[in-house]
Amino acid sequence: MGQLSGPTDPAADAHWEHQQQRKGFFTDTxxxxxxxxxxxxxxxWNHNPQDGNLELLGSSYxxxxxxxxxxxxxxxxxxxxxxxxxxxxKSGRALVSLGMPRIGxxxxxxxxxxxxADTTPPDTADFRWLMSSDVCKHCTHAGCLDVCPTxxxxxxxxxxxxxxxxxxxxxxxxxxxxxxxxxERRSDGTVKVASKREEQHAEHPTVPNVGIAQKxxxxxxxxxxxxxxxxxxxxxxxSIKFGDHDAMVETARERVAxxxxxxxxxxxxxxxxxxDGVGGTGSVFLLLDEPEVYGLPPDPRVPTADLPQxxxxxxxxxxxxVAAAALAFLGGKA
Amino acid sequence: MVPEPEFTSYYGxxxxxxxxxxxxxxxxxFLGGVAAGSALLGLGGQLTGRPTLRxxxxxxxxxxxxxxxxxxxxxxxxxxxxxxxxxxxKLTSPMSVGSWILSAFSIGTSVTAxxxxxxxxxxxxxxxxxxxxxxxxEGPAGFEAALFAGPLAAYTAVLLGDTATPTWNAAHxxxxxxxxxxxxxxxxxxxxITTPVHEAGPARNLAMLGVVGDVxxxxxxxxxxxxxxxxxxxxxxxxxxxxxxxxxxxxxxLGTLLGGRHRVVAAASGVSLLAASALTRFGVFExxxxxxxxxxYTIEPQKNRLAAxxxxxxxxxxxxxxS
Ligand code: SF4
Ligand code: SF4
Ligand code: SF4
Numbered sequence: 001m002g003q004l005s006g007p008t009d010p011a012a013d014a015h016w017e018h019q020q021q022r023k024g025f026f027t028d029t030x031x032x033x034x035x036x037x038x039x040x041x042x043x044x045w046n047h048n049p050q051d052g053n054l055e056l057l058g059s060s061y062x063x064x065x066x067x068x069x070x071x072x073x074x075x076x077x078x079x080x081x082x083x084x085x086x087x088x089x090k091s092g093r094a095l096v097s098l099g100m101p102r103i104g105x106x107x108x109x110x111x112x113x114x115x116x117a118d119t120t121p122p123d124t125a126d127f128r129w130l131m132s133s134d135v136c137k138h139c140t141h142a143g144c145l146d147v148c149p150t151x152x153x154x155x156x157x158x159x160x161x162x163x164x165x166x167x168x169x170x171x172x173x174x175x176x177x178x179x180x181x182x183x184e185r186r187s188d189g190t191v192k193v194a195s196k197r198e199e200q201h202a203e204h205p206t207v208p209n210v211g212i213a214q215k216x217x218x219x220x221x222x223x224x225x226x227x228x229x230x231x232x233x234x235x236x237x238x239s240i241k242f243g244d245h246d247a248m249v250e251t252a253r254e255r256v257a258x259x260x261x262x263x264x265x266x267x268x269x270x271x272x273x274x275x276d277g278v279g280g281t282g283s284v285f286l287l288l289d290e291p292e293v294y295g296l297p298p299d300p301r302v303p304t305a306d307l308p309q310x311x312x313x314x315x316x317x318x319x320x321x322v323a324a325a326a327l328a329f330l331g332g333k334a
Numbered sequence: 335m336v337p338e339p340e341f342t343s344y345y346g347x348x349x350x351x352x353x354x355x356x357x358x359x360x361x362x363x364f365l366g367g368v369a370a371g372s373a374l375l376g377l378g379g380q381l382t383g384r385p386t387l388r389x390x391x392x393x394x395x396x397x398x399x400x401x402x403x404x405x406x407x408x409x410x411x412x413x414x415x416x417x418x419x420x421x422x423x424k425l426t427s428p429m430s431v432g433s434w435i436l437s438a439f440s441i442g443t444s445v446t447a448x449x450x451x452x453x454x455x456x457x458x459x460x461x462x463x464x465x466x467x468x469x470x471x472e473g474p475a476g477f478e479a480a481l482f483a484g485p486l487a488a489y490t491a492v493l494l495g496d497t498a499t500p501t502w503n504a505a506h507x508x509x510x511x512x513x514x515x516x517x518x519x520x521x522x523x524x525x526x527i528t529t530p531v532h533e534a535g536p537a538r539n540l541a542m543l544g545v546v547g548d549v550x551x552x553x554x555x556x557x558x559x560x561x562x563x564x565x566x567x568x569x570x571x572x573x574x575x576x577x578x579x580x581x582x583x584x585x586x587x588l589g590t591l592l593g594g595r596h597r598v599v600a601a602a603s604g605v606s607l608l609a610a611s612a613l614t615r616f617g618v619f620e621x622x623x624x625x626x627x628x629x630x631y632t633i634e635p636q637k638n639r640l641a642a643x644x645x646x647x648x649x650x651x652x653x654x655x656x657s
Pocket of ligand 2: 147148149150151152153163167168169170171172173174175185212213
């Protein structure tokens with residue numbers, strides 16, 4: 001059993017002989033334009049079938065909804081007014097003043113005094129549109145992988161988390177094990193098509209991998225060929241950056257310090273702290289508001305971190321049950 | 335104590351995904367418990383010379399575990415690959431550990447039950463020379479099944495606890511005690527239905543111990559859980575099931591205590607206990623799924639615990655950082 005929580009190198013923890021750097025994304029939501037090229041490129045490359053029923057969800061420009069078995073990149077759209085913007089800047093500033101211990105070498109620009117900073121939003125004063133391309137976090141301690149009984153989920157040499165389609169039996173344990181709501185079991189996948197499009201879609205390709213768990217592989221098939229994942233390759237703004245995990249975290253730190261120095265105190269990192277509940281994530285994000293605004297959990301914790309305690313409690317319960325049964329036979333008549 | 339800012343979410347959509355498990359899995363939680371408790375009663379009957387209790391408990395155990403296993407396999411996305419469960423033993427996966435427990439338990443329980451069936455049929459099963467072997471291993475098999483009975487009853491609590499499903503995860507400390515108690519009272523209830531009162535004394539004892547354990551453990555669990563994540567245990571369908579579960583458990587326990595030596599009262603109490611156990615399992619199961627569907631149960635407790643840690647001066651372990 002590998003390490004269950006805390007900082008670690010996941011690939012080494014999974015007993016890979018170390019040849020590869022850990023790979024990851026840095027998704028900088030401050031420069032995302034919401035074009036969804038990443039969603040499309042992901043679907044195309046990975047042959048993921050249509051999700052949902054081509055309906056409008058009434059959530060700004062987001063008609064995808066959420067990450068799922070057939071949606072491995074999901075662009076969130078949030079529309080905010082003045083009040084919420086002010087709050088985001090306040091919560092961001094509060095984070096700065098918490099004085100969190102820095103990990104790694106200090107970034108140079110981080111020492112600016114933010115109390116003096118000009119906090120007038122640069123573009124629109126009273127409205128903003130947040131766009132963020134979400135993806136599997138490729139957690140250092142991945143709940144999905146820990147609880148998978150078949151070994152279908154495994155840790156690659158790049159430190160990422162991937163499902164082996166031919167091993168998974170669709171038990172669904174991983175779905176409940178993920179603190180980020182990413183992985184999902186693919187249902188029948190037979191898409192109900194809006195009647196007008198019937199002809200266009202009459203010949204849907206058969207849906208692959210029905211009944212098994214599916215999620216982002218960080219384009220494992222591309223990584224082994226030394227290629228960039230499809231989403232990062234397609235992103236026109238470099239909002240999605242791909243590279244060695246260390247470099248990604250470093251870039252993220254520089255970027256957030258840069259934004260802070262421009263007075264954008266709402267900027268913050270998500271997943272860059274290896275002391276957090278999942279040991280840090282392979283996909284790091286720069287957000288402009290609290291994580292829950294984007295549908296991300298504010299304090300995720302890999303459930304397996306508490307597994308030793310759970311087994312201990314279960315052991316006590318077993319002892320209690322056996323003692324009760326013994327007592328029932330030995331202890332007088334009822 | 336902890337200031338609660340207004341709760342925001344992404345268009346009210348869930349943050350975590352509920353397990354894609356249907357009623358089959360809830361039924362398995364119940365049947366696995368019945369099988370486990372019955373194996374313990376079977377061994378007790380074997381050791382204390384109660385042949386009817388022994389026979390009935392062994393047959394009940396095999397029946398319950400058989401239907402339970404079928405329910406589990408049916409719930410898989412790819413049932414034809416159910417054997418993949420045994421392609422590795424993974425300690426970090428309660429589902430893996432549980433599959434091995436279930437397999438080991440089933441071996442012992444099947445041997446004892448086949449031995450009983452053979453006796454019932456007047457040794458007419460076409461066993462040939464295997465009969466001598468069967469009779470030789472029957473006793474040890476009773477021990478083997480009983481050895482894995484407790485783990486079979488308890489691991490399902492770890493299976494639910496070791497998830498990001500808010501209500502299940504928050505219940506992880508006490509859920510094993512609730513589940514073993516529920517298993518004890520259900521199997522005892524079944525034995526009180528199947529077995530004449532003069533041999534069912536230990537079943538009555540176990541039923542009453544189970545009821546006390548079940549009621550106390552459930553109350554302690556609800557009390558120690560984060561109040562927000564405990565909410566789904568009291569609301570809607572899950573809330574109703576758990577309320578009735580407690581009522582039926584107490585009714586069954588009282589019936590056992592006061593009238594357990596009357597065949598009819600004993601059987602009625604047994605039915606009440608079985609229903610109580612089924613409702614406990616379905617209630618806990620349903621409450622967890624409901625907690626995953628509503629983002630509030632993921633976001634609010636997490637924000638609260640983060641704020642509490644920060645208030646206590648622990649600031650280094652947040653996933654959100656300024657640098
Ligand atoms: S985000 Fe979820 S699916 Fe992705 S690695 Fe982490 S636990 Fe697994
Ligand atoms: S559904 Fe597949 S990947 Fe998920 S836990 Fe089960 S076997 Fe593992
Ligand atoms: S491709 Fe890049 S810019 Fe376009 S939505 Fe995706 S992350 Fe944003």
